[in-house]
Amino acid sequence: MVGIPVFEIPLIASPQKFSVQLNQTTYAMTVRYLDVDQGGWILDIADISDVPIVCGIPLVTGTDLLAQYGYLGFGGQLFVQSDSDPDATPTFQNLGSTSHLYWLPNS
Secondary structure: OOOOOOEEEOOOOOOEEEEEEEOOEEEEEEEEEEOOOOOEEEEEEEEOOOOEEEEEEEOOEOOOOOHHHHHHOOOEEEEEEEOOOOOOOOOOOOEOOOEEEEEEEOO
16 A cells, blocks of 8 residues: 555534545535444435435444445545544544544555
8 A cells, every 4th residue: 555645534523514525526425423322423425416325334443434335436445543542433522633534545
């Protein structure tokens, strides 16, 4: 992976909706928090017209969040990592400050 740029998708510790360009395609992303037992941060991805592509992706660490959606052609990996502990699940308070969402394009 040497030489492949990793980009942070800036987030804040609040439910939000924003647009982001990944591999020349602009997507609408919605991040929301489910405050229930076994809940947490959830990501929805839509096209620029807000037509859902994939919904309900839990923001968990240690895996490519888009791996099971390879057939959709995103062209990269999306992953979550925390500063002090790469495997610490993002909390409501630390998303965007010490827990981050990263995009790694395919080489």
